[in-house]
Amino acid sequence: MKTEFSASKIMMFKYIKPLLFIFILPTLKGVINYLKDSNLSGIITLETLLLIAVIAFAIIKCKSFKISVSDNYLTVSEGVFLKSKSEIEICDISCITVSVSPIDFVFRSAYIRINTEAGSNKKCDFEFRLKRENAFWLYNTVYKTESSLTVKYSFLRLLLSVAAYTSVVTGVIIGVPFINNAGKLLGYGIKDYLINELNAVSNKFGRYVPPVVNAITLSFIFFYLIAFIYSLVKYGGFRFNVGKNNVEISRGVITKIHTRFNKRAVNCLLTEQSFMLRLLKLYSIRLSIGGFGVGKGETSVMDPCCSRHNAHIFLNGFFPAVKEVNGNGVRRICPHEKTLFRFFIGPSWWYLGVLALLYAVTVFFPFVNEFIIFVAAFCTAVFIYYLTLRVFCFKNGYAVLNNVFCIRTIKGFKTAVLYCPKEKVGIVKIVRWPLDFKHKTCSVSVSVLNEHGDKAQALFVDFGQVKEKIYELYKVNV
């Protein structure tokens, strides 16, 4: 039985959205001015004609979109001048997401994202809007509804999770364009107003701390608050349903987002701990499934902060073979005891390089000495923290090369454990430096076969054991 759907009418806004601030709104402003002052310039006439052409094209493109669902296949046809037709086997769909924003609620539509392992990272395979009932029908057809265990978070747990996972960078990415565009729309210099306020407050404490340091600290706090509020709204109502085959994640306060995927679509699982999570003895669990977490500002975090006990339940629920990794009798290939100093070499070079650069800046620009001292102190603190992470990697890092590959390492400024079934491993890379030949060690890097290209590296582990395991698994002599 084949069912066919057309796109919802409001999908046309997807095609005109990129031109909204640079073309459409200025043209509309010009037209409004004409209606007020009866003063029509040649440019506005041309722009209005172009606007009509753009809207007409968007409508035609929206009407050309068709999606049909048969027993095993999903066919997506779209395009006006460049028509495309893709036929995807339903079992190859790695995850499907349906979201209902306030605009979708008003127009009785829903936004669907269908993803496979193909395509590029951070880009969805297919995204479109359907009528709400059609969208949910498609959602339930691709991955059937199952009876499942529901896990919900309390508000306090949610606050803690959001605080632990929010970052200043997210706040900057969200806040800066929003402030700029809001200022342009309202015709009011919000950005200038904020900068003036920031300078005024920074200068009040200028006697104790350099004003530029105050300004940077206040900016960090401001953007962190923006990210925190944004994440709270995004993750409010977070719950997941774990069934026999499928998993569903629901979240969102203003825009409700539901994502469903099959457990076998999980490529790998990462448990991470940032500095704050390590203090609180909590873990963040991130899943790698094709297309999960590709939305703007999204991550593929399944649980941003859970206890060790719940992390194990999680892991065993997705990867029963993980018990094999964490059980007794499983050989963990650990860093050699003589390689501790090698963990410090890389960060030390980085630190010395930064200090040299800062010194060069003070020579050429002596008036920023105070700021440079602050930056040097900050870099020193970061360096010391990173050294502690490297010590952690030496003491606790390992590689398990089995039916489930498991690498414990550090990624950036977080500690992480990567679990990946052997079938999903893409490339195993073994690197040996000159000192590795002396210590009989090597570094093992495992890349996962997925669109994210997740990888993890165990440093300076015993080469003999790695060689033995690689031969056992792949019958290859290293």
Add this chain to the structure above:
Amino acid sequence: MTAYKLTKKCVVLWQIRILLLALFLCGIAVWFFHISYAFIFTAVSVISLAFVFGFWYFPQYAKNFSLEITDTAVTVKSGVIIKTVKIMPLLRTIYVTRYSTLLSSAFKLNSLCLRAARGILITPEIDIDACLKVERAVKGED
């Protein structure tokens, strides 16, 4: 194993596209003549390049191109100066997209895009039957 080549229709299609593009660029260059006569050189360069691509490069490319379908993989051989062979295992291919434009539909040609995890293989316009054959091979129906 089944092998497909680019047909003369595909060569003509690309010659038409190159001609249209050359006309468009020459038109812009001619429009700027009143600013500087140096744009004559631009127009001459565009026409020369169009000749080279339309009457030498693309016919050679079509002659060297082949698409082979076996039980296990799709292989595309192409190139004029630098020859490349791209192999996409059928097991790793997740889905196939067919593209057509107004012109290529008139010639009954479609271009193919085979997608795998972190991999993509695009072919120029080939016969629709060949495209359907590749699709069936990816689905495992052949």
